[in-house]
Amino acid sequence: MIHLYHFWSSTCSRKVRICLAEKGIEWSSHHVDIVEKRENTEEWYVNINPKGVVPTLVHNDQIIIESNIIIEFLNELVNEPELMPKDPYGRAQVRVWLDRSENIVHKNINILSWNRRHMKRMAHFSHQEHLGILEKFPDPDKRFTMVNRLKNGVTEEEEKNAITILTYFMDELDKALSENFWVVGDNFTLADIAIAPFIERFEANKLNMLIDYQKWSNIGRWWLELQSRSSYKIAYSFEKPVSQ
Numbered sequence: 652m653i654h655l656y657h658f659w660s661s662t663c664s665r666k667v668r669i670c671l672a673e674k675g676i677e678w679s680s681h682h683v684d685i686v687e688k689r690e691n692t693e694e695w696y697v698n699i700n701p702k703g704v705v706p707t708l709v710h711n712d713q714i715i716i717e718s719n720i721i722i723e724f725l726n727e728l729v730n731e732p733e734l735m736p737k738d739p740y741g742r743a744q745v746r747v748w749l750d751r752s753e754n755i756v757h758k759n760i761n762i763l764s765w766n767r768r769h770m771k772r773m774a775h776f777s778h779q780e781h782l783g784i785l786e787k788f789p790d791p792d793k794r795f796t797m798v799n800r801l802k803n804g805v806t807e808e809e810e811k812n813a814i815t816i817l818t819y820f821m822d823e824l825d826k827a828l829s830e831n832f833w834v835v836g837d838n839f840t841l842a843d844i845a846i847a848p849f850i851e852r853f854e855a856n857k858l859n860m861l862i863d864y865q866k867w868s869n870i871g872r873w874w875l876e877l878q879s880r881s882s883y884k885i886a887y888s889f890e891k892p893v894s895q
């Protein structure tokens with residue numbers, strides 16, 4: 652049995668839920684409240700995910716962290732449908748997009764989400780309480796970044812830089828989609844899954860400069876196609892549990 656520790660609206664959790672639906676894998680849900688209760692920094696959770704982030708997948712008592720690694724694991728666990736190209740070069744290309752999704756897109760959308768989303772949803776905490784929450788991050792790198800962000804805020808210049816980096820990413824994505832139907836080749840792969848939740852997050856954060864489908868018409872075509880897949884609909888239909 653597959654157990655998924657996840658948060659309903661987290662981009663990385665949604666990525667894994669899309670993959671589970673594509674593969675038709677049954678899974679058991681363990682909702683981790685990363686906003687109100689901050690369960691992700693509690694000892695029981697850090698014991699399974701030392702970084703204190705969602706998602707975490709548990710399969711036969713084996714723990715797998717990192718959403719991109721989780722989706723590769725799921726693809727190897729269940730053969731059909733195959734979500735990686737057959738040829739080594741194609742697989743390398745998918746991994747390049749997985750890397751971009753984490754180190755370019757996730758990193759920079761986090762910067763842009765700070766003022767738009769994060770500060771708003773933490774508004775009921777005082778500065779001191781908020782600091783205490785962020786200081787609990789077990790991962791020293793994440794802890795330093797978050798505490799620093801709270802102390803100094805995200806400046807306009809940092810936001811501008813994040814938008815420039817993401818604009819460049821979208822140019823590259825549009826180019827790939829002008830050459831291929833899906834991000835890598837003619838078949839739907841893990842690359843499509845890894846990027847999709849971030850496009851939705853650009854929309855949710857009303858980052859209009861990053862969702863200009865007149866400028867990036869190939870992305871617009873791909874994005875409509877992606878949202879019409881049942882895996883996407885299933886992943887996004889997971890709502891905040893009522894008890895939380």
Ligand SMILES: N[C@@H](CCC(=O)N[C@@H](CS)C(=O)NCC(=O)O)C(=O)O
Pocket residue numbers: 661662663664685691703704705706716717718719753
């Ligand atoms: N590289 C990790 C990133 C995971 C991550 O940052 N998850 C976010 C939600 S998308 C999280 O758990 N944040 C907790 C917090 O900020 O307190 C992955 O892909 O799994």
